[in-house]
Amino acid sequence: MKKGKLFVISGPSGAGKGTICKKVLETDSNIKFSVSMTTRSPREGEVNAVDYHFTDKESFLNLIEEGGLLEHNCYLDNYYGTPKKQVMQWIESGHDVILEIDYHGAIQVREAYPECIMIFIMPPSVEELKQRLCGRGSETEDVINKRLEEACNDIAHADMYDYCVVNEDVESATAQVLEIMKDKED
Numbered sequence: 001m002k003k004g005k006l007f008v009i010s011g012p013s014g015a016g017k018g019t020i021c022k023k024v025l026e027t028d029s030n031i032k033f034s035v036s037m038t039t040r041s042p043r044e045g046e047v048n049a050v051d052y053h054f055t056d057k058e059s060f061l062n063l064i065e066e067g068g069l070l071e072h073n074c075y076l077d078n079y080y081g082t083p084k085k086q087v088m089q090w091i092e093s094g095h096d097v098i099l100e101i102d103y104h105g106a107i108q109v110r111e112a113y114p115e116c117i118m119i120f121i122m123p124p125s126v127e128e129l130k131q132r133l134c135g136r137g138s139e140t141e142d143v144i145n146k147r148l149e150e151a152c153n154d155i156a157h158a159d160m161y162d163y164c165v166v167n168e169d170v171e172s173a174t175a176q177v178l179e180i181m182k183d184k185e186d
């Protein structure tokens, strides 16, 4: 059986990559989304096992120890990582898989799985990013400022990606991501 492809999608928090991933998934049921594990607390409306597998630090560290994560990173005092088993099963059974992770994780995935295709979602501007982060209303100013700082770090790593998509508007950014994914099927 033909194996599926592994797509890594990164971009600063607030760049809209979550929305784009959702829209991509809606268009093709063959594409699977890897739900990450995190030790961060759920935001309002977030659902366990849908948005993240929410867990505690001890369980997370145990999973690293057991080799159960494809990659992981610590971001603003919380751990984030990709459970390996499910991703590998999907690829083996012919599904394309999307990982929505940061550049620290992307570097690890490329090491472990060099065939992966890496796409960076760029916000139209830092000003716009700030507005989107503030608009969430779920974080303190301190956290927003830290996220902005991290965002600039993320953007500085955009050129290690195979593709960069600027999210001026969600529909056209989604179309561009789908186009990249389709191209890779040929």
Ligand code: 5GP
Pocket (backbone or CB within 6 Å): 010, 011, 012, 013, 036, 037, 040, 071, 072, 073, 075, 080, 081, 082, 100, 101, 102, 103, 104, 105, 106
């Ligand atoms: P948030 O707290 O906004 O959901 O995510 C914070 C950052 O962690 C984002 O840049 C997001 O892409 C990244 N992230 C989410 N899941 C993972 C993961 O499984 N691995 C890594 N390395 N980063 C992740």
